[in-house]
Amino acid sequence: MxxxxxxxxxxxxxxxxxxxxxxxxxxxxxxxxxxxxxxxxxxxxxxxxxxxxxxxxxxxxxxxxxxxxxLAVTVNSDILKNYYYQIQKIQEDLHISDPINIVSLLHLPGVTDSPSNRQDMEKEVxxxxxxxxxxxxxxxxxMREKEGAHLEEDINTHLSSFHGFLNNIQNRWINARDEAMVETRERIKKILEENGPDLDEGRIAQEIALMADKWDISEELTRAESHIKKFQSILKSSESEGRKMDFLIQEMNREINTIGSKVTDSDIRWLVVEAKTALERIREQVQNVE
The missing domain is CATH 3.30.230 (Ribosomal Protein S5; domain 2)
Structure with missing residues (x-):
């Protein structure tokens, strides 16, 4: 934040x-x-x-x-003299007569030190x-806590929207499930009428079970509901749980994506899009929470 x-x-x-x-x-x-x-x-x-x-x-x-x-630094005269005499000796060896600028020597290592008084008070500082x-x-x-209160309000608003979309999906799915079951029965009846006793009834039962599992979203709805309750409990907690909320958003997004991939009903698919939008808004805000 x-x-x-x-x-x-x-x-x-x-x-x-x-x-x-x-x-x-x-x-x-x-x-x-x-x-x-x-x-x-x-x-x-x-x-x-x-x-x-x-x-x-x-x-x-x-x-x-x-x-x-x-502010005034101290000059170590012994080190400064040592530099001076060394440079002077080198100039003599090289037959250089230029004067030595002593001010330029102040930048050499060890020539100046921080004020001794300042060093003595390091612990106090x-x-x-x-x-x-x-x-x-x-x-x-x-300041961050004040912003956190606004974030919590905003997150709760979008979480309520997501919960509402989830309830609408569940209500719509009950009808869509019954419609899909009626259609499946009609198809099976037609197949049986066309193929008669030569058709393997065990295989038909197996295929029906697979079809039911593919479009059954009850588990995804239940898990998403559980994630919402956990998310709400974390929001009410006094502890900083931003990363847990981030994880739960990922899990809710996984459930809603699975629902979208299982159903073919256009109304439910549109509700899935709306629910994912609400989750994305929550995710953006959760990134700001400790």
Whole structure:
């Protein structure tokens, strides 16, 4: 489900801001953007988000504003001198007289370090960031729950439509079944009249049984009804069961497809199309449910 949240808090060592958003996705896809100096926090933040959310494409970004006394980096003079003397010696060996730009040496590994004060407070910063992320995720969940209520209402509407189409199919099938049985009897009677005693009655009985099984949809209707009841119980549950609902939609779709392949009655076939449309609308919404 979609949602957005932003939390910000100031401390004596700076200000932390966290933005988190989510859009619909079948699985949980988490992307975290942190300032380089807070990259050490990524594993704990990732675990925190994944333990709270189960579905959605989640994007979390963190910004930090440091006070001026924590922005200045420290220069390791011993390492800088070592670089300088090494380069000077190489220039002498190669007879190069160009002056050495000491500023250009500041980018070499080990010459500059993050402010020592900032390194000392890593634990404090990490704990503060986890607390703000927790608040942001909680606010995001509130927004997602509001959307979830609208989703539930919409899903229930389409589920009721599907149930209605299923009842209409069952009512129509009772009449169609009787009509098909009358037609079958008439055909058998005609065959018997034309072939007389030479016809194998056992084979006829076997063929009748096969025909009855082919167009009998009572089992499919019963299973579809059972899937609807299970789906309704999951909707009322407080647990996140999006994947179970997705599975049940697939099973209901399987039953309605089988019904469509078994019957030849045009009215029932049209009801099957309508029922599949209702299921597709439910399936689209279920993709958004945790």
């Amino acid at each position: 979609t949602g957005f949240s932003r939390e910000s808090e100031s401390f004596k060592w700076g200000t932390l801001s966290v933005e988190i958003s989510s859009i619909n996705h079948r699985y949980l896809d988490v992307s975290i953007r942190l300032p380089r100096e807070l990259s050490f926090c990524e594993p704990s933040i990732n675990d925190q988000v994944r333990s709270s959310l189960r579905r959605g494409k989640v994007r979390l970004s963190v910004d930090v504003t440091w006070p001026s006394d924590l 990490e704990q503060a960031l986890e607390d703000i992320v927790r608040k942001a995720v909680s606010s995001l969940q509130v």
